Amino acid sequence: MSSPRNRALTADVCVIGAGAGGAVVAAELAEGGARVVVLEQGGEHSTDDFTARPPEMLARLYRDGGQTITLGDPPIGLPLGRGLGGTTVVNSGTCFRTPPHVLERWRSDFGLELDERSLGPCFERVERSLSVAEVAPELAGANAAVARRGAERLGWSHGYLSRNARGCVGSGVCAYGCPTGAKQHTGITYVPRARAAGATVVTGADVRSIDVRAGRARGVEARLADGARLTVEAATVVVAAGTIHTPLLLERNELGRASGQLGRNLSLHPATAAFARMDELVDMARGVPQSFYVDEFAAEGIMLEGIAGPPAYAAMALPLTGRRHAEAMASYRQLAQFGLMVSDSSRGRVRSVAGRPLIRYDLDDADVARFRSGIARLEQLFVAAGAREIFLPLPSGTRPQAARRRDLKLMAFHPLGTARADARPSHGVVDGDLALHGIEGVYVADGSVVPSALGVNPQLTIMALATRLAFHLLDREVSSDTRPGVGMPA
């Protein structure tokens, strides 16, 4: 048997990871004239391969079949996308700009000079690129209508969410691969742009080492699916392997450790959801699953957002067992669901144990209190909406205000912070320009740089920061105009 052929490439920039951050950096750099190589560990997902069946899509589109779990009190499911597009392939598509109070906190607590003036053009550029727009009420679905009815009766602040979707018809399976190609994930937007601009995109590339000598980046080495070794010689390396895997890659290469913050400061936006049986037909999977929000309690760190899915999803998520579960599922068409996300003060840590990520995260008392309050609000919302029966994510008979930490059934979708940005080398892994402190030529462009919980869905923040980084590397001002040739060299 012949041995696999080792390969070598040369580039100006090697980008590790093609998710929300990596794909954006790669495309913007390539269109700006840089020679770019993208190394993605996962595969390429074709819309043709989506089946709208949750178990199969969890196996295909998610790392570890979507079964990543934190170790802690309580354990929290943390599904992570994998492949070209990363988690943007399987997220709800919700787009929020970084809230102004968060940017202010970044300035005061982390010395980051990021404000509306500097990030505004980045947000605009991403929003245009991804066709970000508010969900039309007729697409929001009956599940959102239930929540809206409740919110209006209670006088709670609410609205329709903005999403990166174009031509959405409400297929209801955002988390399992959009079958219409409406959701503008980076795999069908920025990755094709990168390729069209000459970037080389390699899938199945497991990056093992980042070559840094005399404090300067030299390149990257990866192992390919056939066992061959791929070396990329590049003076600039952008690490975008995601909040869980970027710190592990850096740690393995003894990079970013000086501040002691690498792998720490993990925030998750832990979340849960309640179901309700309504009189009317809801058919929750008809319409946009996450189309509506209630931000009445956002200042308390509690955000209520829609969530929904097909029967297999609902069956997995229902907090019931036995006969009650079967009865509730028999009335699936009348089931509504709404979710709650906490802007967490809890912080966790990621380490590598036996080559696998160990994610340690315990919910602190303040976040437990937020969940008690938030679950009570979900119940209030459904009562106001006229629910016949409400299924809270708690053990049977447990009232929200009496919920113990271990009673909470939680998931999380927004890991952030494990290579946090801080202007001070003693406090951060990267600086305000996302450059690794003390190393020339290594940058990070994913959720790991975000230094605090956002309280809102993070993909737009990650993409805006990645856009800013790309233009910084090109030494150009960000243009919000995405027309070909505008703002770019001839």
Next chain:
Amino acid sequence: MNPGFDAFVAAGPWPQRLGTRALVALARRPRGMALLRLLSPADQLGTSLVAIARYDDPAVSRPLGWDAAAVIARGRTLRSHEGRL
């Protein structure tokens, strides 16, 4: 039983795979489920795992108003007509 569910279980990290298979095996049996009830929240996890397989079956999901194949077919038609990726 359900190739998609089997793929889901197989995709899990190895430390959990054994546990998942054991849970599913128990949860599918009345006596197994009775045992899991003594180990709450294992009963919830077992219920969820068995349920995702059961309700993924088109024969079960179609009477509940959900037809995955129809959703995919509509998506394919839209993409074909509009040149979407």
